[in-house]
Amino acid sequence: MPTIDLMPSACRHAIDRRLWTRRWVAMYITVLLAMIGVNWGLSMRQQSQRTTLASMTLQVEENLRRNKERTRLIKQIEQTQTMVDRYNRVAWPVHLSDVVGSVAQVMPDSVTLSSLAVTPRRVNPNRSKKDSQEQVFLVVELEGVAPDDMELASFVSGLESHGLFQKVTLDYARSTTVRDIDARGFRMSAEIDLQKTYVFAHADGEAPL
Numbered sequence: 001m002p003t004i005d006l007m008p009s010a011c012r013h014a015i016d017r018r019l020w021t022r023r024w025v026a027m028y029i030t031v032l033l034a035m036i037g038v039n040w041g042l043s044m045r046q047q048s049q050r051t052t053l054a055s056m057t058l059q060v061e062e063n064l065r066r067n068k069e070r071t072r073l074i075k076q077i078e079q080t081q082t083m084v085d086r087y088n089r090v091a092w093p094v095h096l097s098d099v100v101g102s103v104a105q106v107m108p109d110s111v112t113l114s115s116l117a118v119t120p121r122r123v124n125p126n127r128s129k130k131d132s133q134e135q136v137f138l139v140v141e142l143e144g145v146a147p148d149d150m151e152l153a154s155f156v157s158g159l160e161s162h163g164l165f166q167k168v169t170l171d172y173a174r175s176t177t178v179r180d181i182d183a184r185g186f187r188m189s190a191e192i193d194l195q196k197t198y199v200f201a202h203a204d205g206e207a208p209l
Contacts, residue, residue: 094198099140106158108151113144138192146184164198165190
């Protein structure tokens with residue numbers, strides 16, 4: 001049975017235009033949403049790339065900083081090693097701590113030092129000979145207070161019997177008062193021959209002088 005369209009053609013055209021407009025609007029919205037999605041994806045990717053780039057930049061800067069720090073430390077170590085090598089070439093065979101320790105080893109508990117000085121001295125025993133070798137000594141000068149002559153004599157005897165010191169000389173011993181108590185003020189000196197080799201008693205168990 002044939003279909004009879006009773007709708008006026010003007011209405012039909014209006015409805016067709018509306019449908020066509022709706023389809024284009026729907027297509028436009030779909031394309032717009034698709035473009036927004038693509039742009040959002042690209043934006044997130046760019047943000048991720050920026051984050052990665054920033055992280056790589058920081059890593060490169062950190063590596064450069066570490067390389068500079070490593071170079072600085074290596075240079076400092078080389079300078080320190082150079083100083084140590086120079087010291088080893090000119091160092092005395094006796095350390096000042098060994099001198100102080102040896103003095104304290106033989107000094108009676110009742111004796112008090114007010115001054116301890118160590119100075120090098122060079123002596124040429126044969127000045128007439130140009131090729132004669134100089135002898136190098138350390139001169140140890142001690143000043144202090146002892147309660148009496150017995151304690152002072154014990155101190156001098158201890159230095160004389162110690163293998164490190166030689167030519168122990170008591171420069172003077174005079175009466176003095178310490179906190180209203182009679183005592184003996186003194187000054188003495190001794191020499192250490194730097195041409196000799198000394199072995200001290202340290203924690204590693206070396207034999208004492």
